[in-house]
Amino acid sequence: MAKPEISWPQDKPSPETMPRMGWVRWLIAGLILMTLALASHTSGRAARLIMANTQHWIETSTHVPAGAHLGSLSLPMPKGIASPAAKTVPHWISPVASARLVQSFGWQGTGAKARFNPAATIKAGLHAPVEAGMMASVVRVSRTAVEVRANGYLVDFKGIAPAALHKGQRVQPTTVIGHLRSRELTLGATKDGYPVNPLGSALFGAGWIRH
Known part of the structure; x- marks a missing residue:
């Protein structure tokens, strides 16, 4: 067939x-x-x-x-x-002007002396004003710190003399939330309870930091 x-x-x-x-x-x-x-x-x-x-x-x-x-x-x-146009840019602006990195976020040291630092410490001008850097809501105000919430992150500013803020207050990126008590500002950030690098490209970024 x-x-x-x-x-x-x-x-x-x-x-x-x-x-x-x-x-x-x-x-x-x-x-x-x-x-x-x-x-x-x-x-x-x-x-x-x-x-x-x-x-x-x-x-x-x-x-x-x-x-x-x-x-x-x-x-x-x-x-x-990645395409050059797809580069990640910081979402927030710098909280202080002309700062220098003192201690970075993450593991410090090696071996048995290794320690995890959940925040970043920067040095700026004496009693320099500190801005929020993002649109946020005030969560906590103490004598030496201000904590805000923005985009699912809790951001802690330590080492400042707070401005006249109250819990629940909305702040803008350029709102002055306080002044440095000396020259150092410690920035901490958490998401879902876990520490994240506040100088990461998705948050404040590190382009404004002098090393």
């Missing part, structure tokens, strides 16, 4: 042509990259002619829609490499 002949739809590649499509795509990608490199080193009328001809070829020979600018085309970014 003769086997029925299998006919492939006109809009789909046959099995014989499918293995060859992979290297064709790589060839197209290589030609595009070579064209971009050539155009980047060529100026004036010649560069515009190269770009225009390649643009026309892409629109008529591939599935790139008409009007897509060649200069905006890019290859997929490898996994694990």
Whole structure:
């Protein structure tokens, strides 16, 4: 009994042509990259002619829609490499001006002498004003500290003479919550009861700290 002949739809590649499509795509990608490199080193009328001809070829020979600018085309970014536009920026502003790091957050020392520091200590000007740095709600006020809540974090400012604040008060990033009693400010932050680095990129950041 003769086997029925299998006919492939006109809009789909046959099995014989499918293995060859992979290297064709790589060839197209290589030609595009070579064209971009050539155009980047060529100026004036010649560069515009190269770009225009390649643009026309892409629109008529591939599935790139008409009007897509060649200069905006890019290859997929490898996994694990973040786009420059996706860099994390600090969410809060610095609480004091021109500060220097005295003790960092995290493990200090090695071996049996290793100790975990759940806060960061910075040094600033004598009796410098301390700002909240974020929109927050006051949780606690004592003689030497102010604790606020913001975005699920509890932030503790120690070593300050508090301003006239009360529990539940809403503060703005530039609200002065107190002044340093001397020169040092200890910043602590917790989330869900666990200590986190207050100078991390998601909180105050460290760009304003001198080491």
